[in-house]
Amino acid sequence: MLPRLACWHLDVELPASRSLASRLRAPRSKRSRGSGRRGWIGDDMGSSGDDGYRLLNEYTNGFMVSQVLFAACELGVFDLLAEAPGPLDVAAVAAGVEASSHGTELLLDTCVSLKLLKVETRAGKAFYQNTELSSAYLTRVSPTSQCNLLKYMGRTSYGCWGHLADAVREGKNQYLQTFGVPAEDLFTAIYRSEGERLQFMQALQEVWSVNGRSVLTAFDLSGFPLMCDLGGGPGALAKECLSLYPGCKVTVFDVPEVVRTAKQHFSFPEEEEIHLQEGDFFKDPLPEADLYILARILHDWADGKCSHLLERVYHTCKPGGGILVIESLLDEDRRGPLLTQLYSLNMLVQTEGQERTPTHYHMLLSSAGFRDFQFKKTGAIYDAILVRK
Numbered sequence: 001m002l003p004r005l006a007c008w009h010l011d012v013e014l015p016a017s018r019s020l021a022s023r024l025r026a027p028r029s030k031r032s033r034g035s036g037r038r039g040w041i042g043d044d045m046g047s048s049g050d051d052g053y054r055l056l057n058e059y060t061n062g063f064m065v066s067q068v069l070f071a072a073c074e075l076g077v078f079d080l081l082a083e084a085p086g087p088l089d090v091a092a093v094a095a096g097v098e099a100s101s102h103g104t105e106l107l108l109d110t111c112v113s114l115k116l117l118k119v120e121t122r123a124g125k126a127f128y129q130n131t132e133l134s135s136a137y138l139t140r141v142s143p144t145s146q147c148n149l150l151k152y153m154g155r156t157s158y159g160c161w162g163h164l165a166d167a168v169r170e171g172k173n174q175y176l177q178t179f180g181v182p183a184e185d186l187f188t189a190i191y192r193s194e195g196e197r198l199q200f201m202q203a204l205q206e207v208w209s210v211n212g213r214s215v216l217t218a219f220d221l222s223g224f225p226l227m228c229d230l231g232g233g234p235g236a237l238a239k240e241c242l243s244l245y246p247g248c249k250v251t252v253f254d255v256p257e258v259v260r261t262a263k264q265h266f267s268f269p270e271e272e273e274i275h276l277q278e279g280d281f282f283k284d285p286l287p288e289a290d291l292y293i294l295a296r297i298l299h300d301w302a303d304g305k306c307s308h309l310l311e312r313v314y315h316t317c318k319p320g321g322g323i324l325v326i327e328s329l330l331d332e333d334r335r336g337p338l339l340t341q342l343y344s345l346n347m348l349v350q351t352e353g354q355e356r357t358p359t360h361y362h363m364l365l366s367s368a369g370f371r372d373f374q375f376k377k378t379g380a381i382y383d384a385i386l387v388r389k
Protein backbone atom coordinates (compact mmCIF):
# COMPACT_ATOMS: atom_id res chain seq x y z
CA MET A 1 0.00 0.00 0.00
CA LEU A 2 1.29 3.46 -0.85
CA PRO A 3 2.18 5.65 2.06
CA ARG A 4 0.18 8.72 2.89
CA LEU A 5 1.68 11.80 1.24
CA ALA A 6 0.68 14.12 4.07
CA CYS A 7 4.23 15.36 4.52
CA TRP A 8 4.02 17.24 1.24
CA HIS A 9 2.97 20.03 3.60
CA LEU A 10 -0.41 20.41 1.99
CA ASP A 11 -2.44 19.80 5.07
CA VAL A 12 -3.92 23.31 5.07
CA GLU A 13 -5.57 25.47 2.47
CA LEU A 14 -3.06 27.89 0.97
CA PRO A 15 -4.07 31.52 0.67
CA ALA A 16 -3.64 32.68 -2.94
CA SER A 17 -1.02 35.21 -1.86
CA ARG A 18 1.30 32.56 -0.43
CA SER A 19 2.48 30.08 -2.99
CA LEU A 20 3.30 26.46 -2.39
CA ALA A 21 6.72 27.30 -3.78
CA SER A 22 7.32 29.90 -1.09
CA ARG A 23 6.38 27.34 1.54
CA LEU A 24 8.85 24.89 0.03
CA ARG A 25 11.52 27.55 0.39
CA ALA A 26 10.64 28.74 3.86
CA PRO A 27 13.61 30.26 5.74
CA ARG A 28 15.92 27.76 7.41
CA SER A 29 14.60 28.61 10.89
CA LYS A 30 11.16 27.42 9.85
CA ARG A 31 12.42 24.18 8.38
CA SER A 32 12.34 20.95 10.23
CA ARG A 33 15.51 20.54 12.27
CA GLY A 34 18.42 18.46 11.13
CA SER A 35 17.36 17.67 7.58
CA GLY A 36 18.80 20.81 5.96
CA ARG A 37 16.00 20.53 3.42
CA ARG A 38 13.30 23.10 2.81
CA GLY A 39 9.84 21.74 3.68
CA TRP A 40 10.02 18.75 1.41
CA ILE A 41 8.55 15.31 1.49
CA GLY A 42 9.69 13.30 4.44
CA ASP A 43 10.66 16.27 6.58
CA ASP A 44 8.67 15.03 9.53
CA MET A 45 10.22 11.56 9.50
CA GLY A 46 13.41 9.93 10.65
CA SER A 47 15.45 7.77 8.32
CA SER A 48 15.39 4.40 10.01
CA GLY A 49 12.97 1.47 10.35
CA ASP A 50 9.39 2.05 9.21
CA ASP A 51 9.92 5.77 8.81
CA GLY A 52 12.88 5.18 6.53
CA TYR A 53 10.91 2.71 4.41
CA ARG A 54 7.98 5.11 4.17
CA LEU A 55 10.31 7.91 3.15
CA LEU A 56 11.89 5.70 0.49
CA ASN A 57 8.44 4.93 -0.90
CA GLU A 58 7.54 8.58 -1.04
CA TYR A 59 10.69 9.36 -3.01
CA THR A 60 10.19 6.36 -5.29
CA ASN A 61 6.64 7.35 -6.11
CA GLY A 62 7.15 11.11 -6.17
CA PHE A 63 7.02 11.15 -9.98
CA MET A 64 3.43 9.87 -9.82
CA VAL A 65 2.40 12.99 -7.94
CA SER A 66 3.95 15.22 -10.63
CA GLN A 67 2.16 13.22 -13.30
CA VAL A 68 -1.22 13.53 -11.56
CA LEU A 69 -0.72 17.29 -11.62
CA PHE A 70 0.45 17.34 -15.25
CA ALA A 71 -2.35 15.05 -16.44
CA ALA A 72 -5.12 16.93 -14.64
CA CYS A 73 -3.83 20.19 -16.15
CA GLU A 74 -3.39 18.71 -19.62
CA LEU A 75 -6.92 17.25 -19.57
CA GLY A 76 -8.36 20.58 -18.41
CA VAL A 77 -9.91 19.25 -15.19
CA PHE A 78 -9.30 22.44 -13.19
CA ASP A 79 -10.52 24.71 -16.00
CA LEU A 80 -13.69 22.67 -16.41
CA LEU A 81 -14.43 22.89 -12.68
CA ALA A 82 -13.65 26.63 -12.66
CA GLU A 83 -16.14 27.24 -15.47
CA ALA A 84 -18.91 25.02 -14.04
CA PRO A 85 -21.73 26.73 -12.12
CA GLY A 86 -21.16 24.37 -9.16
CA PRO A 87 -19.37 21.15 -8.13
CA LEU A 88 -19.44 18.37 -10.75
CA ASP A 89 -19.74 14.60 -10.42
CA VAL A 90 -17.42 12.08 -12.10
CA ALA A 91 -19.67 11.59 -15.12
CA ALA A 92 -19.84 15.32 -15.83
CA VAL A 93 -16.08 15.76 -15.48
CA ALA A 94 -15.35 12.69 -17.61
CA ALA A 95 -17.70 13.97 -20.34
CA GLY A 96 -16.26 17.49 -20.10
CA VAL A 97 -12.65 16.42 -20.50
CA GLU A 98 -13.49 13.56 -22.88
CA ALA A 99 -11.99 10.82 -20.70
CA SER A 100 -13.04 7.44 -19.33
CA SER A 101 -15.15 7.64 -16.18
CA HIS A 102 -13.00 5.01 -14.41
CA GLY A 103 -9.76 6.92 -15.06
CA THR A 104 -11.39 10.24 -14.25
CA GLU A 105 -12.65 8.98 -10.90
CA LEU A 106 -9.18 7.71 -9.94
CA LEU A 107 -7.59 10.99 -10.99
CA LEU A 108 -10.15 13.17 -9.18
CA ASP A 109 -9.92 11.21 -5.93
CA THR A 110 -6.13 11.39 -6.02
CA CYS A 111 -6.36 15.15 -6.60
CA VAL A 112 -8.53 15.33 -3.47
CA SER A 113 -5.82 13.57 -1.43
CA LEU A 114 -3.28 16.03 -2.83
CA LYS A 115 -5.51 18.98 -1.82
CA LEU A 116 -5.89 19.98 -5.46
CA LEU A 117 -9.65 19.32 -5.33
CA LYS A 118 -12.39 19.24 -2.70
CA VAL A 119 -15.15 16.66 -2.62
CA GLU A 120 -18.59 16.62 -1.05
CA THR A 121 -21.05 13.74 -1.03
CA ARG A 122 -24.72 14.33 -1.80
CA ALA A 123 -27.20 11.44 -1.87
CA GLY A 124 -24.30 9.01 -2.01
CA LYS A 125 -22.70 10.73 -5.01
CA ALA A 126 -19.36 12.56 -4.99
CA PHE A 127 -19.15 16.14 -6.34
CA TYR A 128 -15.80 17.82 -6.97
CA GLN A 129 -14.62 21.42 -7.01
CA ASN A 130 -11.33 23.32 -7.05
CA THR A 131 -9.47 24.22 -3.86
CA GLU A 132 -7.89 27.63 -3.32
CA LEU A 133 -4.59 26.20 -4.51
CA SER A 134 -5.92 24.87 -7.82
CA SER A 135 -8.08 27.97 -8.40
CA ALA A 136 -5.08 30.24 -7.94
CA TYR A 137 -2.45 28.33 -9.89
CA LEU A 138 -4.02 25.64 -12.05
CA THR A 139 -6.83 27.40 -13.89
CA ARG A 140 -6.14 29.29 -17.11
CA VAL A 141 -8.29 32.26 -16.09
CA SER A 142 -6.33 32.99 -12.93
CA PRO A 143 -3.80 35.86 -13.21
CA THR A 144 -1.34 33.63 -11.33
CA SER A 145 -1.99 30.56 -13.51
CA GLN A 146 0.95 28.16 -13.87
CA CYS A 147 -0.79 25.91 -16.44
CA ASN A 148 1.66 26.52 -19.27
CA LEU A 149 4.61 26.02 -16.94
CA LEU A 150 3.18 22.67 -15.85
CA LYS A 151 2.57 21.65 -19.44
CA TYR A 152 6.15 22.57 -20.32
CA MET A 153 7.47 20.66 -17.31
CA GLY A 154 5.28 17.66 -18.12
CA ARG A 155 6.23 17.46 -21.78
CA THR A 156 9.79 18.72 -21.99
CA SER A 157 11.53 18.70 -18.59
CA TYR A 158 10.01 15.39 -17.57
CA GLY A 159 11.30 13.78 -20.77
CA CYS A 160 14.85 15.01 -20.14
CA TRP A 161 14.70 13.91 -16.48
CA GLY A 162 14.05 10.37 -17.72
CA HIS A 163 17.74 10.44 -18.76
CA LEU A 164 19.14 11.87 -15.53
CA ALA A 165 21.59 9.00 -14.98
CA ASP A 166 23.01 9.56 -18.50
CA ALA A 167 23.21 13.32 -17.88
CA VAL A 168 25.17 12.69 -14.67
CA ARG A 169 27.42 10.17 -16.43
CA GLU A 170 28.10 12.42 -19.43
CA GLY A 171 27.85 15.78 -17.67
CA LYS A 172 25.62 17.20 -20.37
CA ASN A 173 21.99 17.83 -21.32
CA GLN A 174 19.78 15.18 -22.84
CA TYR A 175 17.98 16.80 -25.82
CA LEU A 176 19.47 14.32 -28.27
CA GLN A 177 18.39 11.28 -26.27
CA THR A 178 14.96 12.72 -25.42
CA PHE A 179 13.90 14.50 -28.59
CA GLY A 180 16.45 13.42 -31.19
CA VAL A 181 17.79 16.96 -31.56
CA PRO A 182 21.44 17.82 -30.89
CA ALA A 183 21.98 20.72 -28.50
CA GLU A 184 25.15 22.27 -29.91
CA ASP A 185 23.17 25.48 -30.06
CA LEU A 186 21.24 25.20 -26.80
CA PHE A 187 18.24 27.37 -27.60
CA THR A 188 17.79 25.85 -31.05
CA ALA A 189 17.23 22.57 -29.20
CA ILE A 190 14.88 24.22 -26.69
CA TYR A 191 12.94 25.98 -29.47
CA ARG A 192 12.48 22.85 -31.55
CA SER A 193 9.36 24.22 -33.21
CA GLU A 194 7.26 27.39 -33.26
CA GLY A 195 4.84 25.69 -30.82
CA GLU A 196 7.61 24.67 -28.39
CA ARG A 197 8.97 28.22 -28.41
CA LEU A 198 5.57 29.74 -27.70
CA GLN A 199 4.93 27.29 -24.88
CA PHE A 200 8.33 27.95 -23.34
CA MET A 201 7.68 31.70 -23.48
CA GLN A 202 4.24 31.33 -21.92
CA ALA A 203 5.80 29.23 -19.15
CA LEU A 204 8.45 31.91 -18.55
CA GLN A 205 5.79 34.58 -18.27
CA GLU A 206 3.75 32.64 -15.72
CA VAL A 207 6.64 32.35 -13.27
CA TRP A 208 6.90 36.14 -13.01
CA SER A 209 3.16 36.56 -12.42
CA VAL A 210 3.88 35.03 -8.99
CA ASN A 211 7.53 35.93 -8.32
CA GLY A 212 8.10 39.14 -10.31
CA ARG A 213 7.31 41.62 -7.56
CA SER A 214 9.51 39.96 -4.92
CA VAL A 215 12.61 39.92 -7.12
CA LEU A 216 12.16 43.43 -8.50
CA THR A 217 11.62 44.95 -5.06
CA ALA A 218 14.49 43.08 -3.35
CA PHE A 219 16.45 46.28 -4.13
CA ASP A 220 15.24 49.81 -4.86
CA LEU A 221 15.70 50.12 -8.63
CA SER A 222 14.24 53.62 -8.96
CA GLY A 223 17.72 55.07 -9.61
CA PHE A 224 17.99 53.16 -12.90
CA PRO A 225 15.71 54.90 -15.41
CA LEU A 226 16.96 52.98 -18.44
CA MET A 227 16.85 49.21 -18.06
CA CYS A 228 17.66 46.35 -20.40
CA ASP A 229 16.23 42.89 -19.77
CA LEU A 230 18.80 40.68 -21.48
CA GLY A 231 17.19 37.45 -22.68
CA GLY A 232 13.91 39.00 -21.53
CA GLY A 233 11.75 36.54 -23.51
CA PRO A 234 8.07 37.55 -23.50
CA GLY A 235 8.75 40.74 -21.50
CA ALA A 236 6.94 39.78 -18.29
CA LEU A 237 9.60 41.28 -16.02
CA ALA A 238 9.81 44.41 -18.18
CA LYS A 239 6.07 45.00 -17.67
CA GLU A 240 6.43 44.40 -13.93
CA CYS A 241 9.29 46.97 -13.87
CA LEU A 242 7.01 49.57 -15.46
CA SER A 243 4.33 49.04 -12.86
CA LEU A 244 6.81 49.14 -9.95
CA TYR A 245 9.04 51.94 -11.24
CA PRO A 246 6.83 54.31 -13.26
CA GLY A 247 8.81 56.44 -15.67
CA CYS A 248 11.48 53.83 -16.38
CA LYS A 249 12.08 52.50 -19.89
CA VAL A 250 12.98 48.90 -20.61
CA THR A 251 14.57 47.30 -23.66
CA VAL A 252 13.78 43.60 -23.91
CA PHE A 253 16.66 41.97 -25.79
CA ASP A 254 16.35 38.42 -27.11
CA VAL A 255 17.07 36.26 -30.15
CA PRO A 256 15.16 37.20 -33.34
CA GLU A 257 12.69 34.31 -33.25
CA VAL A 258 11.71 35.10 -29.64
CA VAL A 259 11.23 38.79 -30.41
CA ARG A 260 9.08 37.81 -33.40
CA THR A 261 6.93 35.47 -31.26
CA ALA A 262 6.70 38.09 -28.47
CA LYS A 263 5.37 40.70 -30.93
CA GLN A 264 2.90 38.23 -32.38
CA HIS A 265 1.51 36.57 -29.24
CA PHE A 266 2.09 38.85 -26.24
CA SER A 267 0.68 42.29 -25.51
CA PHE A 268 2.83 45.33 -24.75
CA PRO A 269 1.93 48.88 -23.69
CA GLU A 270 1.19 51.27 -26.58
CA GLU A 271 3.75 53.84 -25.44
CA GLU A 272 7.47 53.64 -26.02
CA GLU A 273 8.24 52.42 -22.49
CA ILE A 274 9.09 48.91 -23.67
CA HIS A 275 11.25 48.40 -26.72
CA LEU A 276 11.88 44.95 -28.16
CA GLN A 277 15.31 44.46 -29.71
CA GLU A 278 16.60 41.33 -31.38
CA GLY A 279 20.15 40.07 -31.26
CA ASP A 280 22.61 37.55 -29.87
CA PHE A 281 23.90 38.70 -26.48
CA PHE A 282 27.16 36.79 -27.00
CA LYS A 283 27.96 38.58 -30.29
CA ASP A 284 25.83 41.59 -31.19
CA PRO A 285 26.11 45.12 -29.76
CA LEU A 286 24.09 45.36 -26.53
CA PRO A 287 21.64 48.21 -25.88
CA GLU A 288 23.00 50.93 -23.60
CA ALA A 289 21.34 50.96 -20.15
CA ASP A 290 21.72 51.97 -16.50
CA LEU A 291 20.64 48.53 -15.31
CA TYR A 292 20.88 45.17 -17.01
CA ILE A 293 18.49 42.52 -15.76
CA LEU A 294 19.75 38.97 -16.18
CA ALA A 295 16.90 36.80 -14.96
CA ARG A 296 17.54 33.08 -15.23
CA ILE A 297 20.19 33.70 -17.88
CA LEU A 298 23.47 32.82 -16.18
CA HIS A 299 22.13 29.49 -14.90
CA ASP A 300 21.80 28.35 -18.53
CA TRP A 301 25.51 28.66 -19.25
CA ALA A 302 28.90 27.33 -18.11
CA ASP A 303 31.26 29.72 -16.32
CA GLY A 304 33.25 30.61 -19.47
CA LYS A 305 30.19 31.81 -21.39
CA CYS A 306 28.86 33.66 -18.31
CA SER A 307 32.18 35.52 -17.98
CA HIS A 308 32.13 36.43 -21.67
CA LEU A 309 28.58 37.79 -21.38
CA LEU A 310 29.29 39.70 -18.15
CA GLU A 311 32.40 41.33 -19.63
CA ARG A 312 30.32 42.47 -22.63
CA VAL A 313 27.70 43.93 -20.28
CA TYR A 314 30.40 45.67 -18.23
CA HIS A 315 31.75 47.45 -21.30
CA THR A 316 28.31 48.66 -22.44
CA CYS A 317 26.92 49.54 -19.01
CA LYS A 318 26.68 53.28 -18.26
CA PRO A 319 28.99 54.56 -15.48
CA GLY A 320 27.24 54.12 -12.11
CA GLY A 321 24.99 51.50 -13.68
CA GLY A 322 24.77 47.88 -12.69
CA ILE A 323 23.35 44.40 -13.13
CA LEU A 324 20.44 42.75 -11.37
CA VAL A 325 20.97 38.99 -11.46
CA ILE A 326 17.87 36.96 -10.65
CA GLU A 327 18.53 33.31 -9.92
CA SER A 328 17.77 30.65 -7.36
CA LEU A 329 20.78 30.72 -5.01
CA LEU A 330 22.34 27.61 -3.50
CA ASP A 331 23.46 27.75 0.12
CA GLU A 332 27.22 28.30 0.39
CA ASP A 333 27.81 24.68 1.44
CA ARG A 334 25.73 23.61 -1.62
CA ARG A 335 23.68 21.31 0.65
CA GLY A 336 20.43 23.16 0.06
CA PRO A 337 17.84 24.39 -0.48
CA LEU A 338 16.65 21.09 -1.91
CA LEU A 339 14.48 22.86 -4.49
CA THR A 340 17.54 24.74 -5.81
CA GLN A 341 19.59 21.54 -5.84
CA LEU A 342 16.84 19.97 -7.96
CA TYR A 343 16.86 23.04 -10.23
CA SER A 344 20.59 22.60 -10.65
CA LEU A 345 20.05 19.00 -11.78
CA ASN A 346 17.34 20.39 -14.07
CA MET A 347 19.97 22.69 -15.55
CA LEU A 348 22.21 19.65 -16.07
CA VAL A 349 19.56 17.69 -17.98
CA GLN A 350 18.31 20.70 -19.96
CA THR A 351 21.04 23.32 -20.37
CA GLU A 352 24.80 23.95 -20.26
CA GLY A 353 24.66 25.57 -16.82
CA GLN A 354 23.89 25.08 -13.16
CA GLU A 355 22.55 26.90 -10.10
CA ARG A 356 25.28 28.65 -8.09
CA THR A 357 26.11 29.95 -4.63
CA PRO A 358 26.41 33.70 -3.88
CA THR A 359 30.21 33.28 -3.72
CA HIS A 360 30.27 31.68 -7.15
CA TYR A 361 28.27 34.59 -8.63
CA HIS A 362 30.52 37.04 -6.78
CA MET A 363 33.54 35.49 -8.45
CA LEU A 364 31.97 35.70 -11.94
CA LEU A 365 30.71 39.27 -11.49
CA SER A 366 33.84 40.69 -9.87
CA SER A 367 36.09 39.10 -12.50
CA ALA A 368 34.08 40.99 -15.12
CA GLY A 369 34.78 44.26 -13.24
CA PHE A 370 31.59 44.73 -11.19
CA ARG A 371 31.74 45.83 -7.53
CA ASP A 372 29.43 46.50 -4.53
CA PHE A 373 28.08 42.96 -4.56
CA GLN A 374 24.80 42.69 -2.60
CA PHE A 375 22.46 39.71 -2.56
CA LYS A 376 19.05 39.06 -1.07
CA LYS A 377 17.42 35.70 -0.58
CA THR A 378 13.79 36.56 -1.11
CA GLY A 379 12.35 33.43 0.56
CA ALA A 380 10.50 32.75 -2.71
CA ILE A 381 11.84 30.64 -5.56
CA TYR A 382 14.17 33.27 -6.99
CA ASP A 383 16.75 35.47 -5.26
CA ALA A 384 18.38 38.72 -6.35
CA ILE A 385 21.95 40.02 -6.68
CA LEU A 386 22.78 43.66 -7.42
CA VAL A 387 26.23 44.83 -8.52
CA ARG A 388 27.53 48.14 -9.87
CA LYS A 389 30.03 49.24 -12.44
Ligand SMILES: C[S@@+](CC[C@H](N)C(=O)[O-])C[C@H]1O[C@@H](n2cnc3c(N)ncnc32)[C@H](O)[C@@H]1O
Nearest residue numbers: 204231232233254255258279280281282295296
Ligand atom coordinates in the same frame (compact mmCIF):
# COMPACT_ATOMS: atom_id res chain seq x y z
C1 LIG B 1 15.72 30.68 -19.29
S1 LIG B 1 15.13 31.90 -20.37
C2 LIG B 1 14.86 33.26 -19.25
C3 LIG B 1 13.94 34.28 -19.85
C4 LIG B 1 13.60 35.46 -18.93
N1 LIG B 1 14.75 36.21 -18.56
C5 LIG B 1 12.85 34.96 -17.71
O1 LIG B 1 13.43 34.92 -16.62
O2 LIG B 1 11.67 34.61 -17.85
C6 LIG B 1 16.58 32.39 -21.26
C7 LIG B 1 16.31 33.46 -22.30
O3 LIG B 1 17.55 33.84 -22.92
C8 LIG B 1 17.33 33.96 -24.31
N2 LIG B 1 18.59 33.74 -25.00
C9 LIG B 1 19.29 32.57 -25.09
N3 LIG B 1 20.42 32.75 -25.80
C10 LIG B 1 20.44 34.05 -26.17
C11 LIG B 1 21.36 34.82 -26.93
N4 LIG B 1 22.47 34.28 -27.43
N5 LIG B 1 21.08 36.12 -27.13
C12 LIG B 1 19.93 36.68 -26.62
N6 LIG B 1 19.03 35.98 -25.89
C13 LIG B 1 19.28 34.68 -25.68
C14 LIG B 1 16.31 32.89 -24.60
O4 LIG B 1 15.68 33.08 -25.85
C15 LIG B 1 15.39 33.02 -23.42
O5 LIG B 1 14.39 33.97 -23.62
